[in-house]
Amino acid sequence: MTINAIVKLVALIVVHSCCTESSTTTSSDSGAAQQLSHFNVDSAPDKMSTPDFDQYLGSYIADGERIALILDYDGTLAEITAHPNLTQMTPQMKSTLQNIANSGKAFVAVISGRDVYGVKEKIGIENIVYSGNHGLEVLYPDGTKHNQGIPKEIADNFTKMIDQLTKELAKDGAWVEDKKVSLTFHYRQVDAKLVPELEVRAKQIIESYGYRANQAHAAVEGKPPIKWNKGLAAEYILTDSFDTNWRQRKVIFAGDDTTDEDVMQAIKGSGRSFRVSKDPQVETHADFRIPSVDAVYQLLKWLEKKVTK
Numbered sequence: 001m002t003i004n005a006i007v008k009l010v011a012l013i014v015v016h017s018c019c020t021e022s023s024t025t026t027s028s029d030s031g032a033a034q035q036l037s038h039f040n041v042d043s044a045p046d047k048m049s050t051p052d053f054d055q056y057l058g059s060y061i062a063d064g065e066r067i068a069l070i071l072d073y074d075g076t077l078a079e080i081t082a083h084p085n086l087t088q089m090t091p092q093m094k095s096t097l098q099n100i101a102n103s104g105k106a107f108v109a110v111i112s113g114r115d116v117y118g119v120k121e122k123i124g125i126e127n128i129v130y131s132g133n134h135g136l137e138v139l140y141p142d143g144t145k146h147n148q149g150i151p152k153e154i155a156d157n158f159t160k161m162i163d164q165l166t167k168e169l170a171k172d173g174a175w176v177e178d179k180k181v182s183l184t185f186h187y188r189q190v191d192a193k194l195v196p197e198l199e200v201r202a203k204q205i206i207e208s209y210g211y212r213a214n215q216a217h218a219a220v221e222g223k224p225p226i227k228w229n230k231g232l233a234a235e236y237i238l239t240d241s242f243d244t245n246w247r248q249r250k251v252i253f254a255g256d257d258t259t260d261e262d263v264m265q266a267i268k269g270s271g272r273s274f275r276v277s278k279d280p281q282v283e284t285h286a287d288f289r290i291p292s293v294d295a296v297y298q299l300l301k302w303l304e305k306k307v308t309k
C-alpha cells in the first residue's frame with residue numbers, strides 16, 4: 001500500500017467517525033470515492049475571491065442587513081484531517097466568524113456531526129448556537145442545553161448499550177465511539193472473515209436497547225429511534241430564535257456533506273445555500289457549489305463586510 005493510499009484510508013475512517021451519517025445507508029465504493037474527493041483540497045487551485053460572492057448574494061443581502069448564518073464545521077469551516085482531534089480553523093477563519101457573530105447583525109449557528117461540546121471546543125467562539133450529533137443536541141450561548149425529544153427510557157439505556165458493546169465487541173481492532181447521544185461501532189481494521197458476525201451482533205445489541213442500528217461504511221451506527229436530521233435541527237433553531245416567521249430572515253447555509261443536504265432542502269426557496277465540493281457533478285439541493293474551505297472563508301469575508309457596514 002502506498003503512503004497515499006494509507007492516508008486516504010485513514011482519512012476515510014475519520015470521515016466516518018465524525019462527520020458522516022448513513023441515514024441514506026450508502027456504503028458503496030463510489031460513495032466512498034466521492035467522500036475522498038474532499039481530501040484533495042490542498043492540491044486543487046481555488047480561484048474564488050470575495051467579489052465573486054456579489055454574483056451569488058449581491059441581490060439577496062443588502063449592506064447592513066440582518067442575517068442568520070448556519071454552518072457545518074468539518075470540511076466546511078476547517079479542513080478534514082487524518083484524525084478529528086487535529087482539525088482546526090485557520091486563525092483568519094476564526095476571527096472573521098467571530099466578527100460576524102459579534103456584529104450585532106448576525107445570528108450564527110453551527111450544526112455538526114460531532115458531539116456538541118466537541119464542536120464548541122473546536123470553534124471556541126462564545127456568541128454562537130452550537131448543535132451536535134447532526135442536530136440532536138443544541139447548546140445556547142447562555143449554557144442552556146436542549147436534547148431533541150429523546151425519551152428518558154431511551155437516554156437511560158445509552159450507557160448500558162455502550163458498555164455491552166465495548167465489553168463484547170471492542171476487540172480485534174474494532175472500537176466504539178461514544179458520541180453521548182449516539183454511537184458508532186467501527187471495524188474497518190478488523191479481519192474481513194470476522195466482520196459479518198460482528199456486524200450482526202452489534203446490530204442485535206443496539207436494537208435490544210431500543211436504538212436504531214444503521215449500516216455505515218465499515219461501521220454500524222446506533223441512534224435514538226426518533227426522526228432527526230440537520231434540516232429539522234436548523235428549523236428548530238431558527239424557529240426558536242425568530243419564531244415561525246424565520247423564513248423572512250436572510251438565511252445562509254454552507255456544508256460539505258450529504259447530511260447537510262437536509263438543511264439545504266429545509267431553507268430552499270427562502271434562504272441561500274452553498275455545497276462545498278470540488279465535484280462539479282455533485283448532486284445537491286444547494287443553490288450554489290463552492291470548491292473548498294478557502295472559498296467558505298471568502299464567503300465569510302463577504303458577509304463580514306455586509307454586516308459591519
Ligand SMILES: *[C@@H]1O[C@H](CO)[C@@H](O)[C@H](O)[C@H]1NC(C)=O
Nearest residue numbers: 082083084085086117118121
Ligand atoms: C482525541 O480527543 C479525545 C477527547 O479529547 C481523547 O480522548 C483522545 O485520546 C484524543 N485522541 C488523540 C489521537 O489525540
Ligand SMILES: *[C@@H]1O[C@H](CO)[C@@H](O)[C@H](O)[C@H]1NC(C)=O
Nearest residue numbers: 153154157160208209210211
Ligand atoms: C432498554 O433496554 C432494555 C434491555 O436492557 C430493553 O428491555 C428495553 O426495552 C429498553 N428500553 C426501551 C425504551 O427500548
